[in-house]
Amino acid sequence: MAECPECAGNIAIKDGTEVGEIISCPDCGSKLEVRSLSQPQLQKAPQVQEDWGE
Amino acid sequence: MSFGLIYTIITPENKLLLEEAAKQGMKLERISDSEALLPITQAQKDAPDAILQRSSSFTRTLYTTMYYENAGSRVVNSLAAQHSCGDKAYASALLAKAGVPTPRTYVAFTPESAMKAVEKLGYPCVIKPTVGSWARMVNKLNDRDAAEAVIESREVMGSAWQQIYYLQEHIEKPGRDIRAFVVGDEVICAIYRISTEKSGWLTNTGRGGKAENCPITSELREIVLKAASITDKGIYGVDVMESKNGLVVHEINHTTEFRNSIAPTGVNIPAKMIAYLKQQAKI
Numbered sequence: 310m311a312e313c314p315e316c317a318g319n320i321a322i323k324d325g326t327e328v329g330e331i332i333s334c335p336d337c338g339s340k341l342e343v344r345s346l347s348q349p350q351l352q353k354a355p356q357v358q359e360d361w362g363e
Numbered sequence: 364m365s366f367g368l369i370y371t372i373i374t375p376e377n378k379l380l381l382e383e384a385a386k387q388g389m390k391l392e393r394i395s396d397s398e399a400l401l402p403i404t405q406a407q408k409d410a411p412d413a414i415l416q417r418s419s420s421f422t423r424t425l426y427t428t429m430y431y432e433n434a435g436s437r438v439v440n441s442l443a444a445q446h447s448c449g450d451k452a453y454a455s456a457l458l459a460k461a462g463v464p465t466p467r468t469y470v471a472f473t474p475e476s477a478m479k480a481v482e483k484l485g486y487p488c489v490i491k492p493t494v495g496s497w498a499r500m501v502n503k504l505n506d507r508d509a510a511e512a513v514i515e516s517r518e519v520m521g522s523a524w525q526q527i528y529y530l531q532e533h534i535e536k537p538g539r540d541i542r543a544f545v546v547g548d549e550v551i552c553a554i555y556r557i558s559t560e561k562s563g564w565l566t567n568t569g570r571g572g573k574a575e576n577c578p579i580t581s582e583l584r585e586i587v588l589k590a591a592s593i594t595d596k597g598i599y600g601v602d603v604m605e606s607k608n609g610l611v612v613h614e615i616n617h618t619t620e621f622r623n624s625i626a627p628t629g630v631n632i633p634a635k636m637i638a639y640l641k642q643q644a645k646i
Contacts, residue, residue, distance in 0.1 A: 327381060329373035329395060342372060355372065355397070359522060360421040362496025363600065363616045 311349035315339040322349050364644040367392040367411035367436070369427050371419035375622040376633070380415065383633040389641065391415075396423040401430045410434035413644035415636065417618055421449045421494045424618070437643045440597035440617045447594035448617040451493045452529055457593040463586065464611045466604075467532040474514045477528035481510045487533045490514070492525055496616070497569045500525070503533060534606045534613070540566045541577050541603040541610075543587040544619065546635045547596055547642075550584045552628035553577040568623040576627045586610045598636055 310319045318336035322343065326332070330343050331354045340354035366384070368391045370377050384391040392411055396418050407430075414436045418424045428442045440448075448454050458465040469480035470493075481488055487505045490513055504510040517525045543553040554574045558564060561571030568574050577583075587601045590612040600619025604611045621632040 327373045327378055329370060329393070330378065331372055331374075357499075358420060359492070359524060360494045361371075361419045362421065362494070362499075363618045363620045 311343075311351050313337060313339060313341065314352055315341075320351065322346065364413070364641070365392065365409075365411040366390065366640060366644065367394050367414040367431075368417055369394045369396055369414060369424075369431075370417050371396050371423065374417075374419070374620075376620055377417050379622070379625075379633040380417070380636060383631075383637045387634070387637050387641070389637060394427070396420065396427050399423075399427060401426065403430055403433075407431075407434040410436045413437045413439065413640050415439055415640050416445070419618075421445070424449065439640055439643055440599070441595040444594040444597050444599075445617050448599070448615040449494060451491060451614065452527070454593070454615050455529075455531075458590060458612055458615075461589065461593050463590045463593070464606075464609060466534055466611060466613055469528075469530045471528040471530065472526065474518050474528075477514050477530060478510065480528065480530040481507075481514075484530060484532050486510075489531045489533050491529050491531065493527050493529045494524055498565045498567045501565065503564055531613075534604045534611055536604045536606065539605075540613075541583065541605070542619075542624065543577075543579070543583060543601045543603060544621065544624065544630075544632060545587060545591045545597075545599040545601060546639050547598075548588070550579050550587050551632065551635050552624065552630040553579055553583065553587075554624045554627055569620070574623045574627045576629070582610060586612060590615055598639060 313334040316337035328343055331340055341351040342354045344350040344352050414431050416438050424445050428438045431438050432442055452470050455468040471477040471480050487503050491501045502513050539555045539557040544551050555577045556566035557573040558566050559571050559573055566572040590601050591599050600616035602614040
């Protein structure tokens with residue numbers, strides 16, 4: 310389990326999740342980036358920037 | 364052989380690529396551009412032989428690709444390709460120079476010049492940022508009031524990039540456009556991107572446009588490969604409109620997304636991309 314840095318809710322990290330993946334907090338809906346899996350750690354996901362795209 | 368994947372975040376596409384690499388027995392080193400500290404005056408000696416460039420940021424893409432190309436890596440897509448495609452103004456100019464049908468486009472740097480371009484194009488016309496995707500700040504200018512409002516907003520509130528006024532002829536299309544996927548010399552598949560109530564006049568699947576398989580006709584293949592040939596061979600998403608005068612290419616995406624295109628086309632796009640990356644390491 311990881312803690313949501315926005316609302317402190319508990320978030321289960323699904324198997325197969327990658328470091329760098331963006332997940333949503335089921336409690337507050339915040340977009341969060343997975344920073345670590347061994348000791349599950351999340352941080353607020355980066356905002357889409359002006360030069361982001363495909 | 365060693366391989367890398369440059370990323371900003373692990374998008375659904377990047378996750379599919381990592382999974383596909385694992386299936387093909389390829390160890391794909393994850394290179395986070397957020398954590399990058401590039402010693403740009405000292406070439407890295409053990410840089411991966413081939414790297415898939417999947418950064419979300421156009422600016423970071425340019426710097427990281429420059430660094431790894433200097434270190435001897437084969438980066439897909441190349442720095443030259445990113446320069447040619449990542450800025451819409453460059454892409455429009457190169458497409459026209461290569462004789463690929465593309466919408467008439469002007470670039471202006473002041474509101475006064477931008478309004479002159481709008482008057483030359485007539486209404487409706489389209490204003491886009493030169494960098495970025497997902498139809499962000501792509502606006503249809505239906506009349507002079509709309510044009511003045513959008514241009515003034517950009518002048519007052521926009522960044523330096525938004526004050527590069529890229530103005531384009533509006534092409535009437537049948538409620539859809541085409542995204543064709545190019546890997547090396549091959550058009551591997553294509554989708555129709557169909558406008559919906561949610562996407563409005565836009566067709567981007569990220570904005571609610573619907574994806575359906577698009578057959579690859581000889582006409583489509585020819586124009587798409589010609590468009591991709593404006594720069595180095597690589598992996599591209601080429602956007603094509605069906606105008607009343609025939610097919611018209613409006614954009615080439617150098618970090619193409621594909622999450623919504625695998626199911627309708629039945630083509631394993633990430634598998635083709637990983638196989639191409641393997642080939643590049645051998646060149």
